[in-house]
Amino acid sequence: MAGAPIVFDNVSKKFRRGERHDSLRDLVPALLRGALRRRSADVLESDEFWALRDVSFEVQPGEALGIIGSNGAGKSTTLKVLNRILKPTRGHASVRGRVGALIEVAAGFHPDLTGRENVFLQGAIMGMSRADIAARFDQIVEFAEIPEFIDTPVKRYSSGMNARLGFSIAAHLQPDVLIIDEVLSVGDMRFQEKCVRRMEEFLRQGTAIAFVSHNLSAVRQLCSRALMLKRGAIAAFGPAEEVIADYGRAQLERTVSSNDPVDIDFEFTNRKVAEAPIRSGGTIQFKVGLRCRRQFRGLIGIVVWDLAKGLYIYGVASDSSGIGELDLAAGTDSEYEFALTGNLARGSYAIEINVFDSAQQQHIARLNPAGTFTIVERDTYNSIANLFLSGKAIESSRPAGDVGSAAERARLSLLAKE
Numbered sequence: 001m002a003g004a005p006i007v008f009d010n011v012s013k014k015f016r017r018g019e020r021h022d023s024l025r026d027l028v029p030a031l032l033r034g035a036l037r038r039r040s041a042d043v044l045e046s047d048e049f050w051a052l053r054d055v056s057f058e059v060q061p062g063e064a065l066g067i068i069g070s071n072g073a074g075k076s077t078t079l080k081v082l083n084r085i086l087k088p089t090r091g092h093a094s095v096r097g098r099v100g101a102l103i104e105v106a107a108g109f110h111p112d113l114t115g116r117e118n119v120f121l122q123g124a125i126m127g128m129s130r131a132d133i134a135a136r137f138d139q140i141v142e143f144a145e146i147p148e149f150i151d152t153p154v155k156r157y158s159s160g161m162n163a164r165l166g167f168s169i170a171a172h173l174q175p176d177v178l179i180i181d182e183v184l185s186v187g188d189m190r191f192q193e194k195c196v197r198r199m200e201e202f203l204r205q206g207t208a209i210a211f212v213s214h215n216l217s218a219v220r221q222l223c224s225r226a227l228m229l230k231r232g233a234i235a236a237f238g239p240a241e242e243v244i245a246d247y248g249r250a251q252l253e254r255t256v257s258s259n260d261p262v263d264i265d266f267e268f269t270n271r272k273v274a275e276a277p278i279r280s281g282g283t284i285q286f287k288v289g290l291r292c293r294r295q296f297r298g299l300i301g302i303v304v305w306d307l308a309k310g311l312y313i314y315g316v317a318s319d320s321s322g323i324g325e326l327d328l329a330a331g332t333d334s335e336y337e338f339a340l341t342g343n344l345a346r347g348s349y350a351i352e353i354n355v356f357d358s359a360q361q362q363h364i365a366r367l368n369p370a371g372t373f374t375i376v377e378r379d380t381y382n383s384i385a386n387l388f389l390s391g392k393a394i395e396s397s398r399p400a401g402d403v404g405s406a407a408e409r410a411r412l413s414l415l416a417k418e
Helices: 022-038 075-082 115-125 130-144 159-172 182-186 189-206 217-222 240-251 271-275 407-415
Strands: 006-016 048-059 064-068 091-095 100-103 177-180 208-212 225-230 232-238 264-267 283-292 296-306 313-316 326-328 333-341 349-359 362-376
Touching: 006 075, 006 189, 006 240, 022 326, 048 064, 048 075, 048 091, 048 100, 048 232, 064 217, 064 264, 075 091, 075 159, 075 189, 115 159, 159 177, 159 189, 177 189, 182 240, 189 208, 189 349, 208 217, 208 232, 217 240, 217 407, 225 240, 232 240, 232 362, 240 349, 264 349, 264 362, 271 283, 283 296, 283 349, 283 362, 296 362
Parallel strands: 064 208, 064 225, 100 177, 177 208
Antiparallel strands: 006 048, 006 091, 225 232, 264 283, 283 333, 296 313, 296 326, 296 349, 349 362
């Protein structure tokens, strides 16, 4: 652990909730109480809270660690501790080597300086010589795609322009460690993909990356491991695909009520789906049970969610499966079997089951997630569906005057002599 470029060793950070002193009479006693009170780092006062609590991880050269979690989970505090903007209350954090950091839009930029001047300022802060910065200046501007505005004060830049320039500076000054926050979300989709490709290049060159994002697809694409924070503590830590799936399941609040007129039961009938990843194109079989508290006529709805992207990717009603409209009396228990073909890209998915009442034209029960499963494949790139591309080479037509291979030319020459 000691040799890793990024080390977070049992780090905790607490903050005091804001105090307001409207007069000198209130401020002086507060200052005296603070000076006289002996406080332990382990003890929380009534106006304090833990933003981080006993968080440990390391990032090795050539590795990207994704840091995910809901708003307020402690992600940005973690990055600020890594950047030495904040000091841990207890524990130790270290970053070794040249650091490229982008944790807030325009963080470190002087608003009255131009983009050009801020490039040289940031390079100097990172310990680079003016000659080294000048040698990379054109690459920085080209990557940021703002050549016509490079001599404009950055206070006139949009948030997207600031993000482009900030990332480009961090990405071209040869960092040993790259620390990236959600700031990339302000850029357009094409530029985000461009940044991810650049970070993949860094990984191949041995750069250690700490990457905070709500874009779970980018985390899955870039990171081998992920850390999920919840209320400042580690909720999950391990392979990125598994942690992202845990996060997705946590975000899908299980929707089931004892007041629903229909109870829903769900079970995978091919056990492999529930217990281990399946290959793209495999069959996903499951059973749905309904227990009716009142008579109803309607349909079973089946929805598939992409847990990483948070996308509704498939929705269908039971009548499309050959099961007609249901007409069930109160007290009826019924079961139905279904099968889906998993033509999906690699990732983690959830199945939602709902019941639609045709007479009321509304959903009367929902179970979400009813079950989750994981798809594995190596064909697609950051996709949703796997359409199983196939292809073959076909013979190309010869340019005019081309008589083919050397053997063919020799044969034609012999024929000509005859």
